[in-house]
Amino acid sequence: MRKLIIALAFLLPGAVFAAGGNVHLDKAPVDLTDKASLQRGAKIFMNYCLGCHSMQYQRYQRTFSDLGIPDELGQEYLQFTGEKVTDYITRSMPEDNAATWFGAAPPDLTLVNRVRGSDWIYTYLRSFYVDESRPFGVNNAVFKDVGMPHVLQPLQGTPRLTHEETMIDGEMKEQFVGIKTDGDGALSTEEYDQAVADLVNFLAYSGEPFRLQSESIGKWVLVFIIVLFFFVFLLKKEYWKEVH
Numbered sequence: 001m002r003k004l005i006i007a008l009a010f011l012l013p014g015a016v017f018a019a020g021g022n023v024h025l026d027k028a029p030v031d032l033t034d035k036a037s038l039q040r041g042a043k044i045f046m047n048y049c050l051g052c053h054s055m056q057y058q059r060y061q062r063t064f065s066d067l068g069i070p071d072e073l074g075q076e077y078l079q080f081t082g083e084k085v086t087d088y089i090t091r092s093m094p095e096d097n098a099a100t101w102f103g104a105a106p107p108d109l110t111l112v113n114r115v116r117g118s119d120w121i122y123t124y125l126r127s128f129y130v131d132e133s134r135p136f137g138v139n140n141a142v143f144k145d146v147g148m149p150h151v152l153q154p155l156q157g158t159p160r161l162t163h164e165e166t167m168i169d170g171e172m173k174e175q176f177v178g179i180k181t182d183g184d185g186a187l188s189t190e191e192y193d194q195a196v197a198d199l200v201n202f203l204a205y206s207g208e209p210f211r212l213q214s215e216s217i218g219k220w221v222l223v224f225i226i227v228l229f230f231f232v233f234l235l236k237k238e239y240w241k242e243v244h
Contacts, residue, residue, distance in 0.1 A: 023123070023127075023141060023142050024123075025117075025119040025120055025122075025123045025142075026119065026122055026123045026126070027119055027122075028118035028119050028121070028122035028123075028197060028200045028201075028204075029197050029201075030118045030197075030200060030201050030204045031201065032201070032204065032205055032211060032212055033212065034201065035067060035068050037197070037198045037201045037202075038066075038067045038198075038201055038202050038205055039067050039068070039069060040195070040198040041198035041199045041200070041201045041202025041203070041205075042063065042067060042069075042078060042202050043077070043078065044152075044195060044198060044199045044202070045109075045199060045202055045203070046078045046079075046080070048151050048152055048155075049109065049151065049199075050080075050089065050091055050092075051091060051092070051093060052091060052093055052098065052102075052106040052148075052151075053091060053106050053107065053108065053109045054088075054089060054090045054091045054108045054109070054110075055088075055089035055090075055108065055109055055110045055206055056088050056089065056090050056108050056110060057088070057108070057110040057111070058088065058089050058110050058206050058209070059086060059087065059088055059089070060074060060075075060078070060079060060083065060084075060085050060086070060087060060088075060089055061085045061086050062209065063089070063206075064078075064085070066205070066209060067205075071085050091106075093106075102147055102148065103147050104147065106148065109203060109206070110206055110207065111206075111207050112203060112207070113200070113203040113204045113206070113207040114207040114208070118200050118203075118204050120142065121200050121203060122196060122197065122200045123142055124140060124142040124143060125152060125196045125199065125200070126156075126179075126192075126193065126196055127140050127141040127142045127143075127179060128140050128150040128152075128153070128156075128159050128179075129141065129159045129160055129161045129179050130158060130159065130160050130161075135147070136148065136149040136150070137149075138150045138153075138159075141179065152192075152195075152196070153185070154185065154186060155185050155186050155187045155192055155195055156181055156185045156187065156192045157181035157182050157183055157184045157185025157187075157192075158181055158182040158184055158185075159179045159180070159181050160179065160180060160181070160182065161176065161179060162176070162177050162178055162179065162180045163175060163176055163177060164177050
């Protein structure tokens with residue numbers, strides 16, 4: 001048993017590295033204090049993601065309250081199937097149909113940011129490209145052979161792998177230079193990157209709705225511990241001075 005544990009300790013890091021691949025992850029500009037960004041991210045999620053993905057551990061009302069959205073406006077513009085404001089954020093797509101269409105039911109996204117990380121999601125949503133060999137006509141540089149369509153393509157436009165001829169070792173060779181769109185999307189490249197950043201910001205919030213409150217409380221707890229330590233130190237000196 002001991003040998004097995006030692007073997008796993010050496011093998012698991014390599015397995016994790018292999019699963020992650022060699023794709024560079026761009027830094028996601030997450031800012032949970034930016035209410036405007038969170039509101040825009042919620043709008044994108046409700047319009048483009050909720051058809052397939054649920055957020056079943058998060059309630060509409062809690063989301064509206066945290067993001068500074070009045071319940072009436074939230075129900076009018078962010079709820080589309082007649083749910084109550086107190087309901088959880090769940091998709092309308094039946095589970096059986098989802099599994100049939102996609103091969104597996106699309107995962108719940110409440111905690112996806114805590115599982116994958118903001119940088120991974122941010123890079124992933126900007127790494128789709130046209131691949132006619134795939135069922136949905138697209139592939140992803142971060143998640144090879146991913147089983148989902150590029151739902152944000154109307155915003156980004158048609159993304160394609162781009163190669164340019166470059167002189168390498170005295171020969172002209174094609175070299176991959178990135179993913180570029182055909183310019184047929186509703187947003188420019190900069191605007192699309194900002195939209196993805198807003199969506200990732202919202203997913204980061206949903207994974208830890210209490211994060212800002214926890215950080216604020218944590219600072220006061222540290223102050224309390226420092227003050228308490230000072231009085232405990234004085235008490236210790238007072239107690240031991242008779243002993244010595």
